[in-house]
Amino acid sequence: MRIYLIGFMGSGKSHTGKLLAAKLGIPAIDLDEQIEMRAGKTISDLFQTLGEDRFRALEQQALHATSQLEHAVISCGGGTPCFFDNMQWMNDHGLTIYLHTKETLLLERLEKESAMRPILAQTNPLSLAEHIHQLLEKRLTWYLQAQIVYHQHQNGEDVAGFLYQCMLNRQIPTILA
Numbered sequence: 001m002r003i004y005l006i007g008f009m010g011s012g013k014s015h016t017g018k019l020l021a022a023k024l025g026i027p028a029i030d031l032d033e034q035i036e037m038r039a040g041k042t043i044s045d046l047f048q049t050l051g052e053d054r055f056r057a058l059e060q061q062a063l064h065a066t067s068q069l070e071h072a073v074i075s076c077g078g079g080t081p082c083f084f085d086n087m088q089w090m091n092d093h094g095l096t097i098y099l100h101t102k103e104t105l106l107l108e109r110l111e112k113e114s115a116m117r118p119i120l121a122q123t124n125p126l127s128l129a130e131h132i133h134q135l136l137e138k139r140l141t142w143y144l145q146a147q148i149v150y151h152q153h154q155n156g157e158d159v160a161g162f163l164y165q166c167m168l169n170r171q172i173p174t175i176l177a
Contacts, residue, residue, distance in 0.1 A: 002094030019160035098146035
């Protein structure tokens with residue numbers, strides 16, 4: 001089984017992906033790490049040197065390469081589902097889970113690391129909340145195409161544990177928590 005975790009930056013995709021993969025006994029793949037290994041550059045460097053359009057093409061190639069994995073939890077970049085036919089492709093090739101996170105939680109998490117995120121690096125800290133709101137609104141159309149939507153209400157939720165229990169019980173509703 002291939003599981004694609006999607007959601008806005010700071011929603012915990014990489015963290016949850018590692019924990020869920022460990023519980024399932026399958027590999028955890030971080031799509032951004034795969035892109036960095038293939039290109040020999042950081043995501044920030046790729047954005048700066050190639051621009052977003054060429055970066056998104058590399059991202060799509062890395063995403064399609066995951067079809068070679070029989071079992072894995074793949075944590076995708078926040079924009080991955082929003083370009084080309086990536087969201088439909090993920091739905092066709094695995095189980096998609098959107099980690100829907102309250103904007104206040106995203107802001108709390110991203111304030112600490114916005115300089116490391118290419119999409120946020122140029123954002124004035126005073127307008128970070130507005131930027132998150134606008135970008136999230138723009139991306140929501142794609143995120144909501146996921147087969148499962150998990151709503152995170154606060155920090156510290158055991159998202160991976162909850163998803164694992166649902167999978168063990170073969171009870172995977174469309175909207176969780």
